Amino acid sequence: MRRNHVSKTPRRWIAPIAAVSIVGFALAGCSGGPGTGGGGESGDAESNVVTVYGTISDTEAELLEQSWADWEKANNIDIKYEASKEFEAQIAVRAQGGNAPDIAIFPQPGLMADMAKLGYLKPAPDAVKKNVEDGWNEDWANYATVDGTLYGAPLMASVKGWIWYSPSVFAEKGYEVPTDWQGLLDLTAKMKADSGNAPWCIGFGSDAATGWPGTDWIEDLVLRQSGTEVYDKWVSNEIPFTDPQIASAFDEFGKIAKNPEYVNAGFGGVDTIVTTPFGDPATALVNGTCSLHHQASFYDGFITDAGGKVAEDGDIWAFLMPPFDATSGSGGSVVTGGGEIVAAFSDSEATQKVQEYLSSADWANSRVKLGGVISANKGLDPANASSDILKQAITILQADDTTFRFDASDLMPSAVGSGTFWKGMVDWVNGTDTAAVLEQIEAGWPSS
Incomplete structure (x- = not known):
């Protein structure tokens, strides 16, 4: 898929x-x-x-x-x-x-x-x-x-974790690829201020699997913010969804996904994230109505299908979501x-x-x-x-020197990874309180 x-x-x-x-x-x-x-x-x-x-x-x-x-x-x-x-x-x-x-x-x-x-x-x-x-x-x-x-x-x-963008727009506006998470938030704010438009396009829509693109955001943030030990224990439920370290990843993602100033470029407001098919932002990137999009390496095919050239000097290129703190880490990619x-x-x-x-x-x-x-x-x-x-x-x-971890929701029992986690992302972006969503996701874990 x-x-x-x-x-x-x-x-x-x-x-x-x-x-x-x-x-x-x-x-x-x-x-x-x-x-x-x-x-x-x-x-x-x-x-x-x-x-x-x-x-x-x-x-x-x-x-x-x-x-x-x-x-x-x-x-x-x-x-x-x-x-x-x-x-x-x-x-x-x-x-x-x-x-x-x-x-x-x-x-x-x-x-x-x-x-x-x-x-x-x-x-x-x-x-x-x-x-x-x-x-x-x-x-x-x-x-x-x-x-x-x-x-x-x-x-x-x-x-996973690529941030897709237009190299020509970055060159024209003098934007630089951020080196940490706060830098990505600062870039988002600058883009909004410069254009008056929401920079990000996000689509959770995927028929019976609606919600999975949101889980990718959370996984990227947990790994970058809290590290491999927390990530691994989260996958095995030694650290539950209700843990503050997991809640923090939701809070950080919310600074983008729940901010009506920042989403949903080319599609409407926050309320359109769930109804936007995950492949549709490719067209918005290519036609320029969307400036930033988070998706895996496979997305270059979608962008190509939408008429864009994926290259460092082409219509669309990508950088990896930066580390949470630019001063931490081994120097290799964290993905x-x-x-x-x-x-x-x-x-x-x-x-x-x-x-x-x-x-x-x-x-x-x-x-x-x-x-x-x-x-x-x-x-x-x-x-x-x-x-x-x-x-x-x-x-x-x-x-x-790459720090790699498999998609957490794909490693979790299917009742959680493709069940309550997907549904929880839908409920969360639609406005349900984070604590309530995390309790609902955690409840999906098998009892034994």
Whole structure:
């Protein structure tokens, strides 16, 4: 999904039904578990057909299929890909009903972990384990690991926290890229004063997944303001949403998102944030009605589709959200990011061969050459990326001094990460008191 880097559907799709599905899994586990209806029944374990299910759709799905087409022919394996906007809810239903795909491309490690803990997924075969050891650092491997067992491998990736802007406007007005969070707030105030217009455009709209762009803001701010230790403990609920350190991130975001002087450029006021589709600000950036927008590296595709050239000397460029305090940190980039984990419900020979290929540097380079996406695979050549911003993102992911953390809501249990957290962002930006919202989000955490 393009929240991470692909199609013009969001990075993750889920509604309250997904939480119901997970509860249903737990009940099924109490009455005998997954049984024999798990992976592999949607494809013939004895044939060369391997079914793959994911969220990647539209043009990006076509490119995905193109990326493995030559390998299919060479290995006499037919990969049948199916995209769904309701992946998070339907993967639960299908696994429980014995109609799981051979392979699933999970946009959320937390959801993959749910499936693994309930016994639906197969541990990664040895060839995949080796590819993961060779191609990814320990943090990325951990995102595919549940209770000490590796179940999958990372696929594509994105770097989040980019602030998109017009280089020509910055040059004309003498604006400089800020070096800390207060500098970004000061820049916002200066832009408002100079033009009389709201500088920022924000869109939370994403059908059943409305609210996710707001979670990205909070994650970026928690990591930059409070550091990795707090971020990691927040992900595991050792630090709850109601903690003052998390509340502070909401307060800081509110200085922009809840200020009618600063939003919502090209769309209206604060009340339009929830109803503005997350892809629409790309057009506002290109036509000049919006000056600043926060979104991941995948957004360069949206800007290109809107008619803009993404380049340092082009129509639109981007800088990373600055550190909270310019004097702190190691000097390297501090970023959040996302991606997918490929895991299998089947352990057929053909399925394992597909898993091995998708976890290889060969596949990563094949897909990245086709444009629009990146990978954190260490065997990926940044020169294969289709744009300068994507090349920069790959360089950041591969740098030894980068502080990287996976999207927190994707790591949390789906009832929270794609449930109460998304809904909480909607309620919060629509005016609900921060303390009440944080209590509501925290209430989504499973009791055990």
